Amino acid sequence: MAAYPLPEGFSDFDMITFGLALLVEGLLGFCLNSVAGLSFLLVKDQRTPSNFLVFNLNIADLMLNINALIAAYASYVRVWPFGIEGCHMHGFLGSIAIYATIPLLALIARDKYHYWCTQEQLSWSTSGMRCASVWVAAVFWAALPLPVIGWGEFNFEPMGNCCCLDYTKGDWGYISYMLAVTVIYLLTPMMIMHNSYAAINTYFKKTHSFKFNTYLPETVLLATWGPFALLCFYAAVENVTLVSPWFRMVIPVWAKSGPIFHAVIYSFTNETYRGAIWKMLKGGQNPDKSKMS
Template identity: 45%
Template sequence: MVSSYPLPDGFSDFDVFSLGSCLLVEGLLGFFLNAVTVAAFLKIRELRTPSNFLVLSLALADMGISTNATIAAFSSFLRYWPYGSDGCQTHGFQGFVTALASIHFIAAIAWDRYHQYCTRTKLQWSSAITLAIFIWLFTAFWSAMPLIGWGEYDYEPLRTCCTLDYSKGDSNYTSYLIPMAIFNMAIQTFVVMSSYQSIGQKFKKTGNPRFNTSTPLKTFLFCWGPYGVLAFYAAVENANLVSPKIRMLAPILAKTSPTFNVFVYALGNENYRGGIWQFLTGEKTEVPQIENKFK
């Protein structure tokens, strides 16, 4: 039965169904893969190291993004947002805080890997836990600002999910966007880029590459770059002149991040991959000696 709710401007029935299907696949797949990552950490004692705790924290943030995507998918199939204005604000806050936290934890893992491979410095539990708490509090602060008037949460072009409203592009939006982006995107991008460049140079010297050092930055920019470009474009031009379908590509790509992150940071980690295999099959695999074992 066809819904009586009108289609969002610029979208056909097929568009809404297709985007909703993409969100549903992203949400369910990302949630499942990250749930396995979390469960493996909790179940396999050998995985409980400070470095892997950062991977766990990333997985928890990504489960939040996946939950946000699943809610948006459900609304897309309804062709309207059924949770009202307060629900939109909650959805926007939840999606924003988990997205920012995910970006921060990606940078934290890059920083930790730099010290592992380049300075041979071990991450301590106290540092890992303190860093995780700081990231959640810091991102909660920036995500709460639109709730009290600095920035604003509103509907995406599909009008079945909510995020930071870039459609107005006014001084309130710009004054929030610039410092938020510097402290939650630009610095993290620099950390990821510089860390893996240094690791790559180290691998070249030793002739023993442990992983592809270009992959983390490429996947990071693929997932979050379009959203960043759109956000800054809206600060200087009228974003509403851009096709709604093109504008929806940014959140669709961003919500692929939880799935990519599992392959890059959990399955792409030889130690963590072995732990996940042991969790799923009960079979231990030969993995490198784990440092900083949880006692």
């Protein structure tokens, strides 16, 4: 480890701290989303069209967990060991995970709206088509910054332990790509989530029965990815390299905590999912309803 020079602006303690944070995020998120995903595959009653949306969210979050674990390893060895091609692939796969996760959050919100407000049931054909569309679009938009196309660009983050969209250039290619994905993958999903949960909240007020916190999903999305979006916007108008590398590293590391919150909100605090997880862990026995309240 000592043979490699430390990245500019970082101490050995910083490398250990960020690496440990990424390791904890990656392992915890991987365990939680793996258990939730396995419950969908192994518990027959769990396999519904609505839960299929959550299952796809588990898969997308698992991809981001693996992304974090690779970054944690690179922090430990103090150098990116996979070359520039590995950097491009790391950024590509991480972008697929992000571009799949956020639309899936919007689809889940819309499904909840129909369940509570219109009593419409999601069909398997609709659920499958929507999930397939999400993944195809995610691969398409994540591939655009690859060298073969070159709209935007993947490059190392300040600590050199992981790769993402290069926001340091601030050229027109970066600005146009960033604006496009912001509209498609942040503003539009946020609008869908806000409208859906606002309608559900109104329904809960009318029935005087609040089944879940309708503000939490939007809050978590904004809290985890909002700071990174602001950093990208700032890079479009100012020289972001003047911002402390340490601060620019904290933001993406924090964003990678999203899969942990998603697993808790959409799986472990969801009564149906929680019951199936408990059933799976008990070897197929029926969950104790009295313990689920």
